[in-house]
Amino acid sequence: MHMTDITDHISRRFNDDLEDLRNSVLKMGGLVESQLSKAISAIVSGDSELGLKVANDDYKVNDMEVTIDEECSRILATRAPAAGDLRLIVAIIKTITDLERIGDEAEKIGFLASKLARMDRPADSYRELKNLGNHVLQMVRDAMNAFARLDVDASMNVVREDEHVDDEYDAITRQGITFMMEDPRSIKRVMNVTWAARALERIGDHAKNICEYTIYMVEGRDVRHTAIADVRKETS
Amino acid sequence: MLTGWQAYLAKTCGLLIAGTLIGWLYGYPLLGLLIAALLTLAWQLRMVIAFESALRTKNFEEFRFGEGIWQQIYSRFRHQKNRSRKYKQRYRKLLREIQDSTNALPDGGIVLNAAFEVFIANKSANALVGIHSKKDRGQRVDNILRDPKFIKYLSGMDFASGVEIRSPIKQDNWLFCRLVPYGAKQHLLLIRDITERFKLTTTRREFIANASHELRSPLTVISGYLDSLAEDPGIGDEWRRPIEQMRSQANRMTTIVAELLELSRLENTLAASSNTPVDVAALVASAKKHYVGIENTANITVHIDTQVNISGNSSEIESVIANLLSNAIRHTPADSSVRLSWKRDEFGAALTVSDSGVGIAEEHLPRLTERFFRVDSGRSRDDGGVGLGLAIVKHALVRHDATLEINSTLNVGSEFICRFPESRFIGEFE
Numbered sequence: 001m002h003m004t005d006i007t008d009h010i011s012r013r014f015n016d017d018l019e020d021l022r023n024s025v026l027k028m029g030g031l032v033e034s035q036l037s038k039a040i041s042a043i044v045s046g047d048s049e050l051g052l053k054v055a056n057d058d059y060k061v062n063d064m065e066v067t068i069d070e071e072c073s074r075i076l077a078t079r080a081p082a083a084g085d086l087r088l089i090v091a092i093i094k095t096i097t098d099l100e101r102i103g104d105e106a107e108k109i110g111f112l113a114s115k116l117a118r119m120d121r122p123a124d125s126y127r128e129l130k131n132l133g134n135h136v137l138q139m140v141r142d143a144m145n146a147f148a149r150l151d152v153d154a155s156m157n158v159v160r161e162d163e164h165v166d167d168e169y170d171a172i173t174r175q176g177i178t179f180m181m182e183d184p185r186s187i188k189r190v191m192n193v194t195w196a197a198r199a200l201e202r203i204g205d206h207a208k209n210i211c212e213y214t215i216y217m218v219e220g221r222d223v224r225h226t227a228i229a230d231v232r233k234e235t236s
Numbered sequence: 237m238l239t240g241w242q243a244y245l246a247k248t249c250g251l252l253i254a255g256t257l258i259g260w261l262y263g264y265p266l267l268g269l270l271i272a273a274l275l276t277l278a279w280q281l282r283m284v285i286a287f288e289s290a291l292r293t294k295n296f297e298e299f300r301f302g303e304g305i306w307q308q309i310y311s312r313f314r315h316q317k318n319r320s321r322k323y324k325q326r327y328r329k330l331l332r333e334i335q336d337s338t339n340a341l342p343d344g345g346i347v348l349n350a351a352f353e354v355f356i357a358n359k360s361a362n363a364l365v366g367i368h369s370k371k372d373r374g375q376r377v378d379n380i381l382r383d384p385k386f387i388k389y390l391s392g393m394d395f396a397s398g399v400e401i402r403s404p405i406k407q408d409n410w411l412f413c414r415l416v417p418y419g420a421k422q423h424l425l426l427i428r429d430i431t432e433r434f435k436l437t438t439t440r441r442e443f444i445a446n447a448s449h450e451l452r453s454p455l456t457v458i459s460g461y462l463d464s465l466a467e468d469p470g471i472g473d474e475w476r477r478p479i480e481q482m483r484s485q486a487n488r489m490t491t492i493v494a495e496l497l498e499l500s501r502l503e504n505t506l507a508a509s510s511n512t513p514v515d516v517a518a519l520v521a522s523a524k525k526h527y528v529g530i531e532n533t534a535n536i537t538v539h540i541d542t543q544v545n546i547s548g549n550s551s552e553i554e555s556v557i558a559n560l561l562s563n564a565i566r567h568t569p570a571d572s573s574v575r576l577s578w579k580r581d582e583f584g585a586a587l588t589v590s591d592s593g594v595g596i597a598e599e600h601l602p603r604l605t606e607r608f609f610r611v612d613s614g615r616s617r618d619d620g621g622v623g624l625g626l627a628i629v630k631h632a633l634v635r636h637d638a639t640l641e642i643n644s645t646l647n648v649g650s651e652f653i654c655r656f657p658e659s660r661f662i663g664e665f666e
Contacts, residue, residue: 023379030382030383031382031384049505
């Protein structure tokens with residue numbers, strides 16, 4: 001119970017460092033979620049200005065990735081963490097890469113939103129895209145919540161959810177092909193919609209990756225292989 | 237009859253004295269006392285051991301009845317135990333009722349400690365933002381509620397107002413979050429669903445924008461015909477005055493519609509979409525030029541620090557200056573003066589427009605930036621104002637992270653200060 005003052009002090013500083021790191025990953029997650037949420041609203045409401053704002057704000061996500069990455073390297077170099085602490089750092093390094101990619105996809109969707117805003121809008125005002133977007137946004141949120149709560153079950157659910165996202169993406173593609181065959185004038189618009197759907201589908205994959213890192217972080221190396229093998233079996 | 241410890245003391249002394257007496261009869265009083273003392277000790281030891289084992293096994297059969305000291309100890313013990321159980325039950329019931337009522341609240345409530353870690357949350361908090369009382373205990377609240385706006389609010393440590401964020405559960409819903417500090421560095425986070433209010437505001441904004449837009453084209457037609465009628469030499473003199481009045485009212489309406497449109501543009505578009513350097517000195521000079529040579533206007537004096545410049549939207553800053561200046565001129569008699577200054581101060585940069593006009597009563601100050609609000613509703617409306625100027629100023633300033641400060645004394649004059657934050661400051665303009 002009673003450690004000497006110095007070790008207590010050092011380990012507390014280390015704990016604080018790790019806690020700060022975890023908090024900043026979640027902060028980055030929050031920023032990415034809000035970017036994605038804005039990108040989806042921009043497409044659905046045909047708000048070109050909002051779309052461009054999302055695209056212009058992507059640098060914030062990139063900046064955060066660089067900062068967190070540096071902090072991870074610093075901790076690895078100065079603290080030489082082991083076991084659970086090391087897994088946390090490794091999982092964070094991987095997680096922020098995927099978060100940054102999600103940010104890039106949101107940027108892409110923002111651009112597409114500003115392009116689509118200038119074209120004719122279909123009667124359903126991109127309902128399928130809205131559904132897919134909200135579904136994927138919920139996945140990213142659940143992935144970050146599972147990361148915050150170290151919740152393996154919730155992570156598994158997100159991994160399973162990715163299958164439905166793939167189905168929805170296929171449905172949008174098929175619908176797009178039908179539109180293009182019926183009316184070649186719609187090709188330009190449908191192509192952009194398909195690109196946006198594709199970006200959303202990729203975001204689903206990144207959310208799934210983040211959940212796999214969370215499972216790795218919580219369950220440890222040995223369980224990770226079996227757990228991911230199980231997960232793979234369930235999703236394929 | 238002696239009770240409690242007195243009876244016990246009397247009994248023990250009696251026993252010891254009896255032992256001594258019996259020993260004395262046989263010639264060994266000390267031996268008698270010793271035997272009596274040993275017997276008492278043995279009996280006490282037995283009782284202590286019995287009581288201890290009764291405490292362990294919770295079987296107090298031996299101590300339940302009787303008048304002895306041990307029975308009395310037990311009855312006191314039982315009495316206290318019952319009483320504390322009763323208290324416990326009462327508190328548990330109270331706690332359950334408090335929990336039930338907080339859970340029944342439609343607003344989310346989360347108790348946070350000094351480090352913003354979740355301590356307790358009610359059911360609505362779970363429904364509104366997904367924070368679970370048990371699962372998230374000890375978790376930083378911004379780890380779950382990750383909206384950048386909320387994180388900024390939390391780290392700003394200024395909890396005088398709240399923050400509006402999108403619901404993390406339902407994409408189309410909006411929430412109002414407010415932190416209330418209390419006790420020793422504890423915080424209560426209140427979360428309210430404001431989707432309805434938000435939709436109403438959106439509907440109102442859209443209505444104003446659409447209505448002003450729709451009014452513009454008929455007004456153009458009316459003004460156009462009135463203009464040509466006014467210049468038509470065939471119109472009789474008795475029609476000159478009515479037509480002239482219709483023309484001026486139509487112009488007034490055009491101004492109102494134009495200002496409403498400007499206002500709804502400021503409200504509906506994203507904040508400060510263009511962040512180019514603004515040459516404030518040049519804008520002030522051109523605003524002043526409008527009043528040069530016009531009779532019956534107050535004298536305008538200008539103090540400009542050309543070293544101070546900010547980033548922002550030039551046309552919006554221009555409209556801020558123009559509106560403040562025209563207000564000041566309208567409310568200042570021709571023989572006094574209006575002062576315009578632009579300088580740096582400890583907060584950032586400040587644009588001050590002060591006059592020595594009629595002034596504004598204190599009770600009107602908070603409502604001054606409302607649309608169509610008039611201090612003196614009976615005052616002539618022919619002074620050219622439509623009642624939207626300060627609303628436009630306020631919105632334009634909000635978009636530049638600036639604030640409007642109004643100081644005024646009746647019959648002495650008013651002072652309007654626009655404070656731009658340090659972050660907007662860009663120094664000398666090339």
